[in-house]
Amino acid sequence: MPQPPALIRRPFVFLRHGESTRNQERRIGGQQDVALTERGREEARLAHALVGDIDWSLTVTSPLVRARETAEIALGRAPDRLDARLMERHWGEFEGQPIPARLPYLDTPVGGESWAAFVARLVAGLNDALNEAERPLIVGHSGLVRALRWIATGSPEGPRSSNAVALLIAPEGRERWDIRPFTAPDASTR
Numbered sequence: 001m002p003q004p005p006a007l008i009r010r011p012f013v014f015l016r017h018g019e020s021t022r023n024q025e026r027r028i029g030g031q032q033d034v035a036l037t038e039r040g041r042e043e044a045r046l047a048h049a050l051v052g053d054i055d056w057s058l059t060v061t062s063p064l065v066r067a068r069e070t071a072e073i074a075l076g077r078a079p080d081r082l083d084a085r086l087m088e089r090h091w092g093e094f095e096g097q098p099i100p101a102r103l104p105y106l107d108t109p110v111g112g113e114s115w116a117a118f119v120a121r122l123v124a125g126l127n128d129a130l131n132e133a134e135r136p137l138i139v140g141h142s143g144l145v146r147a148l149r150w151i152a153t154g155s156p157e158g159p160r161s162s163n164a165v166a167l168l169i170a171p172e173g174r175e176r177w178d179i180r181p182f183t184a185p186d187a188s189t190r
Contacts, residue, residue, distance in 0.1 A: 005119065005120050005123040005124075005151075006123070007123050007126060007127065007130075007148070007151055007177075008126070008127050008130040008131065009171035010130045010134070010135070010171070011135050011168060011169065011170035011171070012126070012129070012130060012135055012136050012137070012138055012169055013051070013135065013136070013137045013138070013166055013167065013168055013169070013182050014137075014138050014139075014140065014144060014145070014161075014166070014167045014169050015047060015051060015070065015071070015074060015137065015138070015139045015140075015164065015165075015166045015167075016070075016139075016140065016141065016142055016144075016145075016161045016162065016163055016164065016165065016167075017036070017040070017044075017062075017064075017066040017067040017069075017070040017139065017140070017141065017163065017164065018036050018037075018039070018040030018041060018042075018043035018044040018047075018066070018069075018070045018073075018163050018164040019036065019037045019039045019040035019043060019163045019164075020034045020035065020036055020037065020040055020066040021034045021035055021036075021037055022034045022096070023037075023040070023163065024037050024039070026098060026099050027096055027097060027098055027099060028091050028094050028095055028096065028097055028098075028099055028103075029066070029088065029095070029141075030088055030089060030090055030091035030092075030094065030095040030096075030112075031064065031087055031088055031089075031090045031091075031095065032095050032096060033064050033065050033066075034064075034065070034066060035065055035066065035069070036065075036066050036069050036070065040066065040070070040163065040164070041069070041073060043070075043163050043164035044069070044070040044073035044074045044164050045073055045074075046164065047070070047073075047074040047164045047165070047166060048073060048074045048075070048076060050166050050182065050183075050184050051074050051075065051137060051166055051182075051184070052074055052075055052076050053184075054137075054184060054185070056075075056080075056133075056136065056137045057133040057134060057135070057136065058080050058081070058129060058132055058133035058136040058137070059071065059075060059079040059080045059081075059136065059137045059138075059139070060079060060080065060081045060082075060083050060086065060125070060129045060136060060137075060138055060139070061079040061081075061082055061083070061086065061138070061139035061140065062082070062083070062084075062086040062087045062088070062139065062140045062141060063082040063083070063084055063087065064087055064088065064141075067086075067139050067140050067141065068082065068139075070139055070164060071139040074139070074164070075137075079139065083125045083128070083129070084125075085121045085122060085124055085125030085128075086122065086125045086126075086138065086140045086141075086144070087140075087141070088140070088141035088142075088143050089112070089113050089115075089118040089143045090112045090113040090118075091109050091112050091113075092108075092109035092110050092111035092112025092113070093109055093110045093111050093112065094109050094112065095112075105146060105150075105156040105157075106156070115150075115156075118143065118147065119147045119150060119151070122143070122144060122147050123147070123151075126138065126144075142160050142161045144161075145158075145160075145161040145167070145179065146158070148169060148177050148179065151177070152175065152176050152177045165181065166181070166182035167179055167180065167181060167182055168180055168181070168182040168183075
């Protein structure tokens, strides 16, 4: 496995999309452009209380409808930019299939995207946003957290990120990344 690409060591806030129809069905969504469920829209409305009133210097989202709609609801406006590099991994033959107990993250699925290509694409999109803004809001997919785990620890394994829960992702030391729930700054710092 090649060395992971370097992610600019600057904090950002990540919001995973709300529940999608594939999440509800416990199937792999990948790059299938599936809608939010009503529960997913409600999750995005709840996220608005946390991220909607912040004057973000930059908001970037995956163009897949589940991420884009989550961003629009949570922000109360359209995101500043759509970036195809932030789309979920293309899972090839696994897309639309039931989620297995353990996904082969580091293997390349038939007809799909290799892990290294996925991470390189994602990091390129993140680095552009991090070069442009001090602390951007990124709206996307659970693969982003797995990619960060791999960059930081060499393994993508760990719990899935929850739907529509904002995370502060910040560098810690020289190599690690801290991933924790985001709490909005008080009104005096917005």
